[in-house]
Amino acid sequence: MNEYLKVGKIVNTHGIRGEVRIIRNTDFDERFDIGSILYIKQNGTDDYIEVKVVSHRLHKQFDLVQFDNLTNINDVEKYKGSLLYVSKSNLIPLTEHEYYYYEIIGCEVVTESGERIGKVKEILSTGANDVWVTKSDEGKEYLIPYIEQVVKKVSVEDKTITINPMEGLLD
Structure with missing residues (x-):
């Protein structure tokens, strides 16, 4: 069974092209790099939906991210308030005296x-x-x-x- 670690929360949509506003819960900027695989845990469910980052930029205190195959506001509206996770199997190795x-x-x-x-x-x-x-x-x-x-x-x-x-x- 796959284990997950929370890296952020989708707090809103941004524009009409499927971007979402994320408040991050990670020190690793590379979590949102293009090509990264994340998992959305939609509110009220126990399902983790795999998504791939296709664009990322910073705007004010938010990360604005667009996922593959979610290209308009109607595709992402349902994910407002959902948490974002990364698989523990994809953790970045840390140096000595660094901890998650x-x-x-x-x-x-x-x-x-x-x-x-x-x-x-x-x-x-x-x-x-x-x-x-x-x-x-x-x-x-x-x-x-x-x-x-x-x-x-x-x-x-x-x-x-x-x-x-x-x-x-x-x-």
């Missing part, structure tokens, strides 16, 4: 001394570095910067992240 969001979200965060902090619930992209929003069992949130001075070890296999909290981080 799905690998980090849900990981248990502990200090080097073994104190449990909580689980990563969300990742915020700040431009300088990612910040991992970690929530304790008591509901307290901690913002863990993904920087070398703080994050000491990430084990995707064990779903654990070991940190050395800088002063004030856990207050």
Whole structure:
């Protein structure tokens, strides 16, 4: 069975020639390159519809994409609000110390001394570095910067992240 990762959401149509406006949920611009294969999960269904990108351009904060064989507004209108996915089998290899969001979200965060902090619930992209929003069992949130001075070890296999909290981080 194929597994999928969300890369964006179709928020509207654009013009009459079948372009859609996408809010992306990926750091990889190449997801929308011409020839890329994506999957639309139409609202209210469990079906993934394979589509091929035939044009892509940026417009304001949106990606404008047109898919093969969907050449007018009537072809794409039904996909407004639908999510876009990529197959996990088409993931781009990452370098050392780079992780996909799905690998980090849900990981248990502990200090080097073994104190449990909580689980990563969300990742915020700040431009300088990612910040991992970690929530304790008591509901307290901690913002863990993904920087070398703080994050000491990430084990995707064990779903654990070991940190050395800088002063004030856990207050």
